[in-house]
Amino acid sequence: MPAGPALAGPAPRPDLTLDLVPLTTVAKIESSRVTVAVRADVANAGAAVAEDAKIAFKLPAGSAIVGDPSWQCDYATFVCTNIYGPVPAGGVAEPLRIYFSLPPAPAGTVATIGATVSTNAREAATNNNTDQLKTTYAEVADLQLLPGPDTGVWWQTDVPLEGGPVNPTFTAKNVGTATAQDLRLVVDLPAGVTVDGAPVNDAGAWDCVTGTDQVICTAGPLEPNAAASVTLALRTGPGAADQQFAIPGTLTSSSRVWRVEPARTEVTYRYAGPVPVAPADIAVTNVVLLEEEVGPGEAVEIGVVVENLADDPARDVRVRLALAPTVRPTEGGASGTDWACEPGQDAETGAGYWECTYASVERYQYHYLPLSVTFGAGTPQGQFVATATVQSANDDLNPANNSRQAVTSYRPQGTIEGTVWYDEDRDGQRDAGEPLGGYGEATYNVEFLPEGAATTELRAYPYVGAYARAVPPGRYVVRVNLRYGWQVTTPNVGDDATDSDVTSVPTAPYNAPYADSTVIEVTDGGTVVVDVGVIPAP
CATH class of the missing domain: 2.60.40.1510 (ntegrin, alpha v. Chain A, domain 3)
Structure with a gap:
């Protein structure tokens, strides 16, 4: 079919x-x-x-x-x-x-x-x-292995192209309900990464053994909700820009743990070349010096105003306030700013300066730096100029505004001071317990006559027995104008620190009595002491 x-x-x-x-x-x-x-x-x-x-x-x-x-x-x-x-x-x-x-x-x-x-x-x-x-x-242990600290957050870290130290941190955490015994952390070292020192760990919780391609750390026990961190000291060789590598770790325990797979994590790194820095316009927009005149020993505040006039941040900003060899930063005189400020002295000129640094001045940010300086004796008389200059790690869009000045005038002066006392025992020495002679008792005032001058506007009034007067540097005679019925004690007797330094000058009977010192030399910033002992006239 x-x-x-x-x-x-x-x-x-x-x-x-x-x-x-x-x-x-x-x-x-x-x-x-x-x-x-x-x-x-x-x-x-x-x-x-x-x-x-x-x-x-x-x-x-x-x-x-x-x-x-x-x-x-x-x-x-x-x-x-x-x-x-x-x-x-x-x-x-x-x-x-x-x-x-x-x-x-x-x-x-x-x-x-x-x-x-x-x-x-x-x-x-x-x-x-x-x-x-x-x-x-x-109830069972439940192990986690975290990159970095207990937060479990590890931002990818940049390393320079030439390589260098890297310090990965691994944290073992038990989020279970039973204790984990005999922890074992195995860190595999990738090619080009070597051990560069001893690990740093929580209170010695980890015991680490290093090899050529592994670091093995053991610890235990780890209770529920507990954590233990270890930071490795490693070093990496050179690499290409944007090349990445990871350092992996695996955590196990001799105890039964909840998860079938071991706890694993990795710490990642990236080779990074220099980051292009956008240009900025960092500027000193003002230098504030309110005192029109200053003298020796006086501390004044100079306020430096720094601003970033561009859109991009100015990094590693540095301000220097240049002074003079006789003008110094005041000790503790930069406490009013959050900038890091240090005093210094130029090795070549001897001039003092304040230098202040700040990590980043952001777009259109304004900073005021109050810096105290102290004027020393010998500062040249007349105009004094303080110059503030700023620079940053960025290219500068307008270098012309990096510097600004403030001006004041220096007034050289010294001081004449002394004590007026009642020489009760007429021995020419100011003894313990002898009373002071204040204004209106035995004296009218104390005058400071420039050498060769007959009159002066420079006067002091010895209230409570003491007087002091700032005068321009030069040679002076100190004159004590006495009231009727008083005269000065014998001068220059015994210890110069406690004797009398003026001598009575004969006058007509109808003239008020007075006494003069010898000619004294007053220097800028210096102090001359002329004491006066008074006694009742016979």
């Missing part, structure tokens, strides 16, 4: 399989919940693509989905949908990682988690669509 027509075979169909893999060793008992994590692996063993895939979980009553699963999940029905596209024939889907909160129960309780995968297409078989696993409730 002739052969009949061939019959067509069945159309190819998908065939999804499901495998539930525990990501945690137990269901972790916590204060407010019991947590477990699983991974659902879906494969297509069929001959046709599966356009979609869903997994329906079967959990103990009172369970909930925790966090954000890697598939799109309905938190009420526990149905999760693959969002990564079709599952090809012979291929696999993106794994679903999901955390569950289970109902409270005592340690040792065993819970069952079941799941079934499905697709809208007819499958070649369905007896391989379901899987389940069991998990036991327990």
Whole structure:
């Protein structure tokens, strides 16, 4: 008989399989919940693509989905949908990682988690669509390995192109409910990275052994909610701009821990060349010196106003207030500013200066630096100019405004001072207990006559027995004008520190008595003492 027509075979169909893999060793008992994590692996063993895939979980009553699963999940029905596209024939889907909160129960309780995968297409078989696993409730250590400190935040760190020291920090943290014993941290050193010193760690918690390609640190125990950090001293060789490298670490414990996989992290670095600095316009916009005239020993404030007149920040800003060899920064005279200010002296000229630094002056930012300076004797008489200059690490858009001056006038002067006292025993010495002679008792005033002058406007009044007067440098005679019935004691007797330094001058009977000193020399910043002992006239 002739052969009949061939019959067509069945159309190819998908065939999804499901495998539930525990990501945690137990269901972790916590204060407010019991947590477990699983991974659902879906494969297509069929001959046709599966356009979609869903997994329906079967959990103990009172369970909930925790966090954000890697598939799109309905938190009420526990149905999760693959969002990564079709599952090809012979291929696999993106794994679903999901955390569950289970109902409270005592340690040792065993819970069952079941799941079934499905697709809208007819499958070649369905007896391989379901899987389940069991998990036991327990208190357990849960280790995390964090890059950097306990915050777990490590910003990628730049290193220079020529290489140099790098100091990665690793922090072990136990977020579980049981103690982790015998911690072991293994840090793998990438090519070009070597050990450069001893590690620094929390109160000696870690004991580290270094090798050519690894650093192994051990510690323990680590209680629940505790952390222990270690910082390694390493060095890297040169690299190319933007080249990156990572220093990985792995943390394990001899205790049972919650997660199946060891705790891992890495600290990352990047080779960075010099960063171009945008130009700025850093300027001294004013120098404030309010005193029109100053004398020796006087401290005055010079205010320097610094501004950035450009859009980009001025980095590493430095201000210098240049003075003169006889004008010095006042000790502690820069306490009114948050700039770092130091006094200095120019090695060549001997001139003093204030130098102040600041990390960054931002766009249109205004800074006022109150700097105290003290004028010393010998400063040239007349105009004194203080010059403030500013510079930064940026190119400057307008160097013409980097400098500004303030002007005052220096007034040279010295001081004549002394004591007027009543020489009760007429021995020419100011003895302990002898009273002071104030203005209006024995004396009218004290005059300071320039050498050769008959009159002067320079006077002092010895209130409470003491007088002092600032005078221009020069040669003077000190004249004491006495009241009728008084004269001065014998001068220049005994100790010069306690004797009388003026001599009575004969006058006509109708003239008031007075006494003069010898000619004295007053220098700029100097002090001359002329004491006066008075006694009743016979």
